[in-house]
Amino acid sequence: MLPFIRSDLAQFTAYKPHPSSNTDEPVATQFDRLDTNESPYDLPPELKEKLAWTYQQVIEINRYPDGGHEQLKNAIAEYVNESANLTPSLFTAANISVGNGSDELIRSLLIATCLRGEGSILVANPTFSMYGILAQTLGIGVVTVGRNEENFEIDLKAAQTAIEQTQNPPIRVVFVVHPNSPTANKLTAAELAWLRNLSEQILVVIDEAYFEFSQNTLVGELAQRPNWIILRTFSKAFRLAAMRVGYCIAHPEAIAILEKVRLPYNLPSFSLAAALVALQNRQLLLSSILQTLNERDKLIAVLSQHPGLQVTESAANFVYLRLKPNGSYRQDATLQNLHQQLKNSGTLVRLLKGGLRITIGTSEENTRTLARLQAAMANFES
Structure with a gap:
């Protein structure tokens, strides 16, 4: 070493x-x-051709990318409202932050909440391993609980006990995936009730990476829950895994903090262009x-x-x-x-x-x- x-x-x-x-x-x-x-x-070949034209005719390689992501955030907000059958103006660019994959957003959330010994995180295994890996690399404690071996529901009794008993530092963030990876199960009514009853001092991160397949989303509750953040990605149904584009939806105050924490120019111009093209052609891609x-x-x-x-x-x-x-x-x-x-x-x-x-x-x-x-x-x- x-x-x-x-x-x-x-x-x-x-x-x-x-x-x-x-x-x-x-x-x-x-x-x-x-x-x-x-x-x-x-x-599809026609979208690849459009991106190739964008790369050749629009993107200036000698210039930094759009560091504010405003055009993409506006397009994402429109899609979020549409995909959840919400009022078109409910979510705006102020509710969106864009990351180099969801991993960067997870890391930014950890930096904003738990560093300097101010908090630890709770995860229910088995689940997406990067929550724990990213926390550990930042020196943040990871508290784990199990799941029911039959239906993979979170052991809610153990989770609640962990939150009540974990101190110095307390649990500051709870991560869940909806539906969970690797077990593919949706959050149950009992799990949702537990999340809704958590203290507003705890950040609830709901990862909806597979939303387009499950068609189950909790974005409609965000307006009433400032301590909830929803993660999504372009890597799955939108077919852009190579471009590394993730985003989150949250209260504008939480987004403002994430914008302070994220690295400048965190997404290349080509990734930004690809995400915009994907949203503009979402019916084709999601078909x-x-x-x-x-x-x-x-x-x-x-x-x-x-x-x-x-x-x-x-x-x-x-x-x-x-x-x-x-x-x-x-x-x-x-x-x-x-x-x-x-x-x-x-x-x-x-x-x-x-x-x-x-x-x-x-x-x-x-x-x-x-x-x-x-x-x-x-x-x-x-």
């Missing part, structure tokens, strides 16, 4: 965006990449959602028939696959074996402690994945 580096960083594990593809073992050369919750569909949902339901239907597999309902563009309890084998070792066999045959999925998260791909990718998974299970059971 270098002597000038914080000693606690030696114990952390860096986030690996494509962990499945980092291997020295022989694998198929062409992967079906179903491990990162991206859209399987690239931008693929129905196909993804149909493919998801077909995948769940087939997987549910396998006697050794357990898959739960999904409100997102992925499914969470577990092994049914079996005393003749070790769950973790078997999951690793399945993951490896899928990888060797050409399908990348996300290996987690309790299961496999499989992103919904194209019809062809899903057909291959089913065949490879069934073959892997047959090899294991024989």
